[in-house]
Amino acid sequence: MRYPKLAVALFLGAITLAAMSCGPAATPTPTLAPTPTPAPTATPTVPPAPTATPTATPILPTPTPTPTLKPGEPPKPTPTPTPTSPPVPTATPQPIATPTATPTARPIPTATATPTQVAVRPKGELKQAIQSFGHQHFDPVREERGNSSHYQAPIYDSLIGSNVDTGQMAPGIAERWEFLSDGLTWRFYVRKGMKWHNGDPVTANDVAFSMERFKEKGAIAGGDIRQYQVKSNVIDEYTVELKTNVVYTYFGSTMSRSVGDQGTIMPKKYIEAVGADKFAQEPVGNGPWKFKKSVSGVMVQFDAWDQHWLARPNYELYTLVLIPEESTRMAALRTGALGIAMIEPDSISETRSSGMRLITNRGTMQSTYYIWGTYDPRYKDGPLANVKVREALSLAINRPEIVKYVMEGEGAIPLPYGVFRYSLDIDLAKWEKWSQQAMGYDPARAKQLMAEAGYPNGFKLCYYNLALPGTSFQIRVGEATAGYWKAAGIDVDLRAIEWGLFSPMRREHDASSGAQKVLSGCISNMRSAGRPTTLTRSHDALTFTGSERVAGSPETMTAEAKEIDRLYKAAFAAIDPQERARKTDAALEYMNSLWLIAPVVEGANFWAVNPKLVGEFKGIPGRGELADISPLIPRPDQKAWK
Amino acid sequence: MQRYIMRRALQGVVTLFAVTLFIFFFGRLIGNPLDLMLPDDATPEEFQHATEALGLDKPIHQQLYMFYVAALRGDLGRSVRYNRPVTQIFMERFPNTLRLAPVSMAIAFALAIPLGVLAAFFRGRLPDRLATLGAVLGMAIPHFWLGIVLIYLFAVTWDLLPPSGMGGPSHYVLPAATIGTGYAAGLMRLLRSSMLEVMGSDYVRTARSKGLKNSTVLLRHTMRNAVIPVFTLAGVLLAHAIAGALVTETVFAWPGVGRLTYEAVINRDYPLLQGVVMIAAIFVLVINLGVDVLYAYIDPRIRYT
Numbered sequence: 002m003r004y005p006k007l008a009v010a011l012f013l014g015a016i017t018l019a020a021m022s023c024g025p026a027a028t029p030t031p032t033l034a035p036t037p038t039p040a041p042t043a044t045p046t047v048p049p050a051p052t053a054t055p056t057a058t059p060i061l062p063t064p065t066p067t068p069t070l071k072p073g074e075p076p077k078p079t080p081t082p083t084p085t086s087p088p089v090p091t092a093t094p095q096p097i098a099t100p101t102a103t104p105t106a107r108p109i110p111t112a113t114a115t116p117t118q119v120a121v122r123p124k125g126e127l128k129q130a131i132q133s134f135g136h137q138h139f140d141p142v143r144e145e146r147g148n149s150s151h152y153q154a155p156i157y158d159s160l161i162g163s164n165v166d167t168g169q170m171a172p173g174i175a176e177r178w179e180f181l182s183d184g185l186t187w188r189f190y191v192r193k194g195m196k197w198h199n200g201d202p203v204t205a206n207d208v209a210f211s212m213e214r215f216k217e218k219g220a221i222a223g224g225d226i227r228q229y230q231v232k233s234n235v236i237d238e239y240t241v242e243l244k245t246n247v248v249y250t251y252f253g254s255t256m257s258r259s260v261g262d263q264g265t266i267m268p269k270k271y272i273e274a275v276g277a278d279k280f281a282q283e284p285v286g287n288g289p290w291k292f293k294k295s296v297s298g299v300m301v302q303f304d305a306w307d308q309h310w311l312a313r314p315n316y317e318l319y320t321l322v323l324i325p326e327e328s329t330r331m332a333a334l335r336t337g338a339l340g341i342a343m344i345e346p347d348s349i350s351e352t353r354s355s356g357m358r359l360i361t362n363r364g365t366m367q368s369t370y371y372i373w374g375t376y377d378p379r380y381k382d383g384p385l386a387n388v389k390v391r392e393a394l395s396l397a398i399n400r401p402e403i404v405k406y407v408m409e410g411e412g413a414i415p416l417p418y419g420v421f422r423y424s425l426d427i428d429l430a431k432w433e434k435w436s437q438q439a440m441g442y443d444p445a446r447a448k449q450l451m452a453e454a455g456y457p458n459g460f461k462l463c464y465y466n467l468a469l470p471g472t473s474f475q476i477r478v479g480e481a482t483a484g485y486w487k488a489a490g491i492d493v494d495l496r497a498i499e500w501g502l503f504s505p506m507r508r509e510h511d512a513s514s515g516a517q518k519v520l521s522g523c524i525s526n527m528r529s530a531g532r533p534t535t536l537t538r539s540h541d542a543l544t545f546t547g548s549e550r551v552a553g554s555p556e557t558m559t560a561e562a563k564e565i566d567r568l569y570k571a572a573f574a575a576i577d578p579q580e581r582a583r584k585t586d587a588a589l590e591y592m593n594s595l596w597l598i599a600p601v602v603e604g605a606n607f608w609a610v611n612p613k614l615v616g617e618f619k620g621i622p623g624r625g626e627l628a629d630i631s632p633l634i635p636r637p638d639q640k641a642w643k
Numbered sequence: 644m645q646r647y648i649m650r651r652a653l654q655g656v657v658t659l660f661a662v663t664l665f666i667f668f669f670g671r672l673i674g675n676p677l678d679l680m681l682p683d684d685a686t687p688e689e690f691q692h693a694t695e696a697l698g699l700d701k702p703i704h705q706q707l708y709m710f711y712v713a714a715l716r717g718d719l720g721r722s723v724r725y726n727r728p729v730t731q732i733f734m735e736r737f738p739n740t741l742r743l744a745p746v747s748m749a750i751a752f753a754l755a756i757p758l759g760v761l762a763a764f765f766r767g768r769l770p771d772r773l774a775t776l777g778a779v780l781g782m783a784i785p786h787f788w789l790g791i792v793l794i795y796l797f798a799v800t801w802d803l804l805p806p807s808g809m810g811g812p813s814h815y816v817l818p819a820a821t822i823g824t825g826y827a828a829g830l831m832r833l834l835r836s837s838m839l840e841v842m843g844s845d846y847v848r849t850a851r852s853k854g855l856k857n858s859t860v861l862l863r864h865t866m867r868n869a870v871i872p873v874f875t876l877a878g879v880l881l882a883h884a885i886a887g888a889l890v891t892e893t894v895f896a897w898p899g900v901g902r903l904t905y906e907a908v909i910n911r912d913y914p915l916l917q918g919v920v921m922i923a924a925i926f927v928l929v930i931n932l933g934v935d936v937l938y939a940y941i942d943p944r945i946r947y948t
Contacts (some may be wrong), residue, residue: 136680136724143726145682183897219692224682281726297725297732298906324807324896325905333807333896361922470679501911504678 004624005067020260027077034538052525116380123305125617125636127316129341129627130324133471137297139275139284141211141265142220148471150262152301152321154288154628156198159264160208161187167362167417167629168423168622169533170257174203174266174287180298184576185250187256191239191420197268198291205241209233210269212243223263225255248574254425258629261532289632290319290490299323314632315616315639331609340614341627343632346474349409352609360608361411362620362627365420365531367600369466371549374521376557377514383522391596393450394524397489398482399442403602411607414440415588415600419529419538423622426535426585439593442601445446447489459490461505465525467498471625472528478601479526507549515545515554530601531623535585539592540569551597561595574626617641644939650864651935655928659931662924663714666917667707675699676723676911690743690910697723719918726848729918733904737922739809740892744884746815748877750823751830758827759873761836766839774831781828790821790894807896816893822888826880833876837869844868871942878934885930886923 065357135148141157162173187464195203206415215223225231227251229245236242256264266287272280284292289312300322305314322339324330330342335355342351352359372394375386384390397464400546404412416432451457455546464486466479476497481492487522503525530536543552545562553562568588575581592598606625610618616635619642621627633642659880677693685693694700698709713720719729762774797817805814833878842865850864885900890899900923909915 066803067747099851134683135661135724139725219696221681221693223691224685296735296898297722297727298736298903322808323904326791326894326896329794329807329894332799332807336798336806338806338808386644386885501678505675643921 025410030421038079042482043354064527076372080211083149088210088325090158097297121313123307123314123317123548124545125316126320127314127341127631127634128322128339129245130318130322130330130339130341131343131629132267132323132325132330134301134321134323136296136303137295138281139292139295139389140281141262141267141279142214143221145262150258150626150628151552153262153265153304154630155631156288157288157320158195158287159256159258159266160211160263160266161253161264162630163257163259163624165487165621165633168259168531168624169425170254171257173264174208174587175256178253180250180253180576181242181612182576184574185251186242186244187252187257188236188240190240191241192310193239193246195287196308196556197287198273198285199268199271201268203268203287203395204237204238206222207269208241208243209235210272211266214267215263216274216405222261225249225252225261226263232486248576250573250576251534251537251541259623264396265502269455277414287534293318306347309632312632315634315636319631334609334611337611339509339599340611342609343381343467344609346407346409346411348609349607351413352607356612357492358612358615358617359411360610360618360620362606362608362622363413364423364603365445365606366472366604366621367415367418367421367529367531368472368475368602369415369418369527369529369600370479370482370524371527371551372524372597373551374514374516374523376553376559376562377521379515380522384454384456385522385524387454387456388459388594388596389450389454390456391458392600393447393454393489394486394491395439395599396441396443396447397491397594398451398485398601400440400602403478403481405460405483407474408602408604411605413603413605415603417539417593418534418542419532419624420589421531421533421603423533424621425533426572426582427589428582428586432589435593444485444489459492461492461494461534462486462497463494463523465496465498465503465520467500467503467526469526469528470498472604474604475526475528477635481534482601488618510550512557515556517548517550527598531625536569536572536588539589539598540565540573541597543595544569561597564591612635617643647939648932648936651932659921659924663917663921663945664707664712666920667710668703670913670916670920671703673908674911676913678893679911680723689938709838714921719921720914722907722915724906724912730922732915733900733922734918734920736898736900736903739897740885740901743815743819743892743897743899744881746819747822747826747884747888748881751880752877754824754827754831755834755873759831759838760861760866762831762835763838763842763869771835774835778828778831781824784825786821786825786888786890787894789824790817790891793817794894795822800846807894807897818888818891818897821891822884822896826884828882830873830876834869834873837872838865841865842926843867865927871938874941875934875938878930882927882930885926887921894916 007610026626030205047587056630059439111291111393128530131148132147133153134152136144137152138144139153139156141149141153144153146230159190160174160175161178162171162642164171168440172192174191174195174506176192177190180186181188191205191208191210193205197203212226212231214220215226216231220227223579229247229249231252234242234244243256254260258264265281268285268287269286275283279286286292287309289306289307291308293304295301302321303319304320305317307313324333324342327345327348330339331351333339333343334357336340341360349359372385372391375383380386393426400414404410404414414436416424416436420432422425422429448457449569452461464479464483466483467477479494484497486493506519507517510516511518511521512523527542532538541547542566543562544550545553545555545566546556554558566589568584568591572581575584606620608627614637616637618630618634630642635642676697677690677699681693682691688842691700699708701709710720719732721727721732722732725732758774758777762771765771775874792819794806797804804816808814822883847860847864850860855864888899889901889905891897893905896902900919904916904919904923906912907919
């Protein structure tokens with residue numbers, strides 16, 4: 002080679018030119034030109050007609066009418082009765098009761114939401130960045146709720162929807178539903194006139210088909226449907242009954258998007274025609290957005306669909322992009338490359354100072370701690386087995402400071418574990434009062450309790466500090482908690498651990514005691530997701546049949562575990578709403594008295610919004626994602642949706 | 644020459660085998676993907692079913708054998724997370740990395756060659772010290788930090804360039820500059836050392852004594868020989884860039900192979916991790932082999948040893 006320099010230069014130059022020439026064209030940032038406010042064309046929605054039979058005992062409150070839409074205003078979801086469905090038990094293998102009641106209908110009058118259409122032509126692109134995608138499956142049975150809600154909820158409706166004002170239940174595919182007096186059967190009335198994105202009608206057969214899909218071997222979502230062996234009975238084209246194998250008073254909640262994704266309804270005819278694999282690649286739903294394309298780990302895109310029963314999107318295109326790095330998301334938002342970005346509390350001050358708008362979805366989680374294996378023979382005489390010490394640990398935490406400094410003032414002092422301000426079957430005033438007292442900061446009382454328990458000079462405590470996926474601020478909550486405990490004289494051995502390594506430790510049980518092999522005798526961060534079902538999360542954690550077994554195990558049946566089992570079963574089996582509320586209260590009181598689990602802070606999900614690209618809107622209580630309100634999010638030239 | 648190529652190719656096959664073996668066993672130390680895939684309240688039966696469905700219930704040596712047999716057929720399995728063929732996902736991302744890598748290399752060379760030559764030519768003087776300081780900074784500053792600083796300066800503060808993602812030519816500037824400056828530092832230091840070594844050699848002294856101009860000596864006699872080790876390093880860096888600049892691609896949300904590798908690790912997606920590392924290793928080996936061949940072609944001493 003006579004001219005090595007030339008060869009090198011030519012080689013690199015050729016590659017560079019080739020690469021540049023095959024790069025994609027620039028993606029223009031959507032410019033949202035202001036449009037004149039359209040004439041008022043929205044049809045006022047009519048208050049739903051009661052559908053209860055005369056002899057029925059209404060369980061759900063009477064619906065209130067939907068407010069009339071104003072010109073240019075995006076439609077609000079039809080106000081709903083807030084069905085006081087009880088929590089969904091998720092880990093009670095034994096039948097709670099053997100129902101013998103004659104299945105006399107006890108219809109639940111629910112709102113009949115009238116489809117509302119807005120005559121505003123969708124335009125522009127709503128571009129939203131999130132920090133983590135799930136598996137990016139579009140077949141609802143193949144992925145559990147979590148990040149999947151970001152990209153599945155825009156496409157699919159649930160059998161029961163979510164009230165975006167309260168965080169509770171609302172009509173969805175079912176415009177109303179009834180809980181029959183046998184305690185097993187739920188009758189759903191499918192809204193007429195709905196269509197799948199391919200034009201097929203949505204019918205009761207789709208509901209029954211979806212339940213069967215969730216029961217298929219290999220399904221990941223739909224655990225309750227499998228556990229309670231839900232059977233479907235199609236009464237007619239728009240009526241379907243779903244029956245559980247045991248009394249399952251919270252089945253309605255399970256079918257709501259407020260609780261999970263098990264109520265997601267899929268198109269029978271389409272899936273049978275194309276098969277599950279193609280359905281997953283080219284999903285067809287009946288939500289306000291039609292699937293357009295997906296690039297694994299990069300983005301998902303949707304087109305507006307103008308035939309949704311509730312609302313037509315204000316934007317023509319909805320793009321979800323994955324930007325893992327927080328600083329990059331904020332930068333992209335500030336430069337106008339994004340309209341909305343998911344943020345952590347760390348970025349709240351930057352959001353405010355840079356003129357971006359902060360949206361807080363309140364009550365999406367509680368950051369808590371569990372005290373593991375207090376019944377384990379190795380630790381049953383240790384400090385954590387003493388309830389006074391456990392209460393002292395909670396009193397030593399300065400929660401208002403954590404809310405102020407870790408959560409930038411956007412968190413809240415928590416209610417009991419797994420209970421939120423939108424929870425069902427609770428006396429909110431009572432638990433607010435409890436929260437003020439029990440969740441207060443009282444280091445003197447904490448010291449006194451430790452002294453009474455025989456630990457005036459503290460003790461050594463191992464503490465696993467971790468964050469569950471999507472709430473990395475739990476690490477800082479944990480650090481602050483450890484700091485307060487150290488200040489109370491406790492020698493804290495703080496162990497940072499990643500969730501993926503920690504999670505299986507919960508399931509590694511000692512053969513003789515049934516307690517966690519490694520975790521027993523320690524404390525760790527945990528989390529309760531925001532759900533309106535009051536007792537489900539604490540039941541999962543405390544019951545001896547679950548994987549967490551905080552109060553006892555099948556091998557070590559403590560008195561506490563027996564009492565929890567009794568109280569929770571009684572609450573789950575109470576069909577009468579008032580009786581259920583009383584029993585829920587009793588279960589909560591007992592759980593709180595144990596101090597085995599204590600919430601530290603009620604967290605939220607945060608979104609930063611570029612006001613030049615996106616109009617004003619509010620967050621959804623209890624729901625981290627924005628998918629359900631995505632069609633209602635206004636453009637900057639439209640009236641705020643609040 | 645053919646024997647040399649054959650020998651290097653065989654070494655490459657052995658290296659590839661070692662790399663895949665390593666990633667197969669050590670990749671499993673990051674944990675069980677089912678812990679992230681299944682819901683918290685999944686039953687033992689659901690765990691068992693998912694384990695069987697993924698083939699994770701089989702003995703590890705059997706899994707390894709199946710992996711190699713399938714790989715020889717061009718099948719690298721399905722991603723646990725995305726439930727799609729690994730090769731399909733890789734090929735979605737690979738072109739994006741392939742576009743970024745040469746731009747990064749071009750920036751690296753554009754910085755390294757003039758600075759290296761200047762530093763050598765003005766050895767011990769101000770240009771040398773400035774260039775050396777720049778090189779030290781380039782090597783010391785983490786890509787992660789540099790990327791964020793560049794985003795805030797050029798995208799947020801001055802609004803000159805897009806902050807992230809793929810798009811037109813302007814989207815390439817910041818990520819390529821982040822990668823390129825790091826590479827340039829190493830290349831510049833090597834070029835400077837190599838230049839100084841060559842400048843002290845007899846034939847350069849001879850050239851000078853013949854009365855040749857400085858520029859002629861520098862470009863025709865010094866650079867030509869000094870660039871050989873630089874060329875080798877450039878090959879390694881190019882291979883590195885093509886295998887995926889993990890940190891930079893993550894910071895700039897660049898949908899390339901580096902970010903895919905990052906996702907495979909955090910999601911414990913064994914098949915995806917194995918597949919990505921294997922394909923990336925093949926590219927690295929091929930590029931290195933190509934560089935070695937060119938190197939031998941450029942330097943006859945290598946050819947005849």
